[in-house]
Amino acid sequence: MPDVHHIAPYWAECLGGADRMLHELSVLLGARSDIACLIAEPMRSNCIVPPAGLWRAVRSLCDQHRVKLIFDEIPSGLGKTGRFFAHEHFGVTPDxxxxxxxxxxxxxxxxxxxxxxxxxxxxxxxxxxYTHEKNPVTARAALTTIEIIEDEGLVGHAERLGLVLEALVRERMVGKANLITGVRGLGLLRAISFRARPGMTEAQIVAAGLKAGVSFTMKGPNVLGFSPPLVISDADLGYALSAVAGALDGM
Ligand SMILES: Cc1ncc(COP(=O)(O)O)c(C=O)c1O
Structure with missing residues (x-):
């Protein structure tokens, strides 16, 4: 698309973080009258939670300059963070x-x-x-997915299991030998930080996870994405965390 202006996101601390993001946005919207919309993820899947008030400030800048606010909730929507939409955590409604x-x-x-x-x-x-737009099979799948999320109370389940995960990680952190150092994120959209042993590569860590039966991506050299499905049980969540810890310990 022509004329797209990229602003580094709030989580890019090395570039100034949320304050710089807000400042840059405010200067840009003040200087140009041809901006139609701002597109952003309310919480990136690296699970760095935005600072309180950030999105409210963005919303008010957008309103002031008649700019539409568009949230990409492709990874974070549909209950994953313990709210149906992640933006509900931040007290804003996008357009x-x-x-x-x-x-x-x-x-x-x-x-x-x-x-x-x-x-x-x-x-x-x-x-x-588009060849596959208005596809009745996938439209039915989407409607059924939403029905299941509602009927099985999966949004509340994600919120509760997010707290269970935090407690399990806290328990583990008591042990000095444990490599896990923390967990961040919301609901079941999480990232787990750990002390990397010297020489561990990201590819080796992912491979060790797979061998232990858990599939994850890396969100940085010392952080792995921990994003279990909405239907995971308490027992499987505990098992998955033990498998991650076991994979790290065994390296
Ligand atoms: C934030 C975000 N938006 C969009 C996409 C891509 O979605 P799609 O494959 O439906 O185009 C991804 C894929 O990982 C994503 O993380």
């Missing part, structure tokens, strides 16, 4: 939300754009033709 990934139950490809009704201004216009 548009984008969902994907888990919307198809994790197996069928479907994404969605949810917009405020005031933006539904051209229902008679076809805005594009």
């Amino acid at each position: 548009i939300v984008v969902l994907g990934k888990a919307l198809g139950g994790g197996v069928l490809p479907i994404a969605a754009v949810l917009a405020d009704a005031s933006l539904d201004v051209a229902p008679e216009l076809a805005l594009g033709h």
Whole structure:
């Protein structure tokens, strides 16, 4: 897309973090009148939780300059953080939300754009033709996914298990030999930090996790993404954390 202006996100501490992000946004919106929207993830999947008040300040800057706020909740939406939308944690309502990934139950490809009704201004216009748009099978999968999330109370489940995970990590941190040093994030969208043994590479850590039966990605040299499915049980959560700890210890 032409004319996109990138602003480093709040979690980029080395570039000035949230204060710099807000300052840059404020200068940009003050200087230009041709900005249509701001697109951001309310919490990046590196699980660095935004500072209190950040998104409220962004929302008010957007309102002041008549700029639409669009949240990409593809990794964070649909209950993952213990709220249906992650932005509910931060007390703001965006104009548009984008969902994907888990919307198809994790197996069928479907994404969605949810917009405020005031933006539904051209229902008679076809805005594009894609081979797989309006696909009834994946649309049904998405609706069923949402029904299951509601019927099984999975949003509250994610919130509760997030607290269980925090407690389990705290218990582990009491042991001096334990390599796990902390957990961050919200609900079941988490990242676990650890003391890396000298010489451990990220690829080796991921491979050790897989060997122990747990699949994760790295979110930095000393941090791994811990993002279990919404339906995980208490027992499996405890098992997965032990497997991660065992994989780190065994390296
Ligand atoms: C924040 C974010 N947005 C969008 C995507 C891509 O979504 P899709 O594959 O549905 O285009 C990803 C993929 O990881 C993502 O992390």
